[in-house]
Amino acid sequence: MKLICIGRNYTAHIEELQNERPEEPLLFIKPDSAILPREQDFYIPEFSDDVHYEAELLVRICKVGKHIDPRFAPTYYDAFSVGIDFTARDLQSRLKEKGLPWEKAKGFDGAAVIGEWVPKEQFAGREHLNFVLEKNGEQVQRGDTSLMLWKIDELIAYISTFFTLKKGDIIFTGTPEGVGRVAPNDYLVGYLEGKPLFSLNVKG
Ligand code: ZN
Numbered sequence: 001m002k003l004i005c006i007g008r009n010y011t012a013h014i015e016e017l018q019n020e021r022p023e024e025p026l027l028f029i030k031p032d033s034a035i036l037p038r039e040q041d042f043y044i045p046e047f048s049d050d051v052h053y054e055a056e057l058l059v060r061i062c063k064v065g066k067h068i069d070p071r072f073a074p075t076y077y078d079a080f081s082v083g084i085d086f087t088a089r090d091l092q093s094r095l096k097e098k099g100l101p102w103e104k105a106k107g108f109d110g111a112a113v114i115g116e117w118v119p120k121e122q123f124a125g126r127e128h129l130n131f132v133l134e135k136n137g138e139q140v141q142r143g144d145t146s147l148m149l150w151k152i153d154e155l156i157a158y159i160s161t162f163f164t165l166k167k168g169d170i171i172f173t174g175t176p177e178g179v180g181r182v183a184p185n186d187y188l189v190g191y192l193e194g195k196p197l198f199s200l201n202v203k204g
Helices: 011-016 070-076 089-097 152-159
Strands: 003-007 026-030 051-053 055-061 077-085 112-114 130-135 138-144 170-172 187-192 195-203
Touching (some): 070 077, 077 130, 112 195
Parallel strands (some): 003 170
Antiparallel strands (some): 055 077, 055 170, 077 112
């Protein structure tokens, strides 16, 4: 399975990193080895001094599809969650400067946190799903699908023109503003519509 991630999908986050607003969705892939097993602590890798959390809404693909029409996209996913796209920001900045791929900064072991899945039927609509990340008991990020530049169904259509989507693939739909550094002993909790779906400790 693969993790397909979207960059720059919220205007305020594009501004905080002083990135250009993309003309089409920015895609990258994390390997499945990046998934942090449930209940495990996150260890800051030794090659970075500036690992950032990026809380994101996650979408789980439930059947194979290619060239999916946005109208039919909802039949290709069955659950939502919230997760973290951990990013070695210092390494990513160096790679970006040189125009090199980001994989080392985004795809390292443990860089993908995946919360518990909630069947999509449990939500009245997907137009206004809100998610929150708390760090040490304080809210640091808050996102809402209504603020996405590209909505879930458009993302699925776009992604599937390049990559065949398979059952079990997971889409990380991009992070809102408020990204920041993690430090040893931080405690992170992710919520979807007020329900906690993951929690983890950061270790140095
Ligand atoms: Zn991200």
